Amino acid sequence: MRSRLAARSTRLVLAAAAVTALAATTTACSADDGANTGSAAASSSVASAGSDNASTAKSGSNGSDSNSSGSTIKTASDDGGKSGYGQSCGTNDLDFTVTWESGVGGYYLVAAKAKPGITCYLDVNTPTVSFGSDADGVASPVGQGGEDPIQLTGSAVAYTGIDAKTTVTDGGTEFGNVIIALTEEDPNPAELELPDMATVDKPIVTNWSTDSAETIPVIV
Secondary structure, three states: OHHHHHHHHHHHHHHHHHHHHHHHHOOOOOHHHHHHHHHHHHHHHHHHHHHHHHHHHHHHHOOOOOOOOOOOOOOHHHHOOOOOOOEEOOHHHEEEEEEEEOHHHOEEEEEEEEOOOOOEEEOOOOOEEEOOOOHHHEOEEOOOOOOOOEEEOOOOOEEEEEEOEOOOOOOOEEEEEEEEEOOOOOOOOEEEEEEEEEEEEOOEEOOOEOOHHHHOOOOO
16 A cells, blocks of 8 residues: 555656646746746645545545454344343343142242343342232242342243142132232332132242242242
8 A cells, every 4th residue: 555655646746847847848938927837736736645645544544343442332232122231130021921830739830031132130039929919918938949140031941939828727818810020129010810810828939940840839
């Protein structure tokens, strides 16, 4: 690139010199007119060369889209609208399913998966679970299972088990839905429809686990 610029500059200087010499020997114009004409032509040629050189240099310096530090800037579209990977899961980041499991007297198994395009972590080990809005319907944690934190993305699944009725006496309140949140302060809890009506009396809930066998709720 430098050799081509040098050759181009040399040709422009020679051309300017030729114009000046021609103007000096022309009899149709005065000496002053010839000098002025030659000077203007030379100035125009040199200005053109400078413009071409600046344009070429600018083109070479802008040939790469990477920034000076070589880092990659992450945009919101990289992670499905979220601010970035490694964030804590919110309840509205996940899709939930509830099934009835008949083992150990019967319990509800909740499976949670990240919505498409989302990668997040279950930082709080135990979900907040309740039947209705009364304190009597809030499930007590029993500490089973437990992996902290659990990454949810793609096909990864986390499980928690809920036993709606732990008492052996008759009675209880029936509910057709269960409310689940990832933290007590979560502003967007999910209300899940149960496969059948549940009789609720002193409910319990396990920790999250990637192994559903670890989330069979029992009172220890």
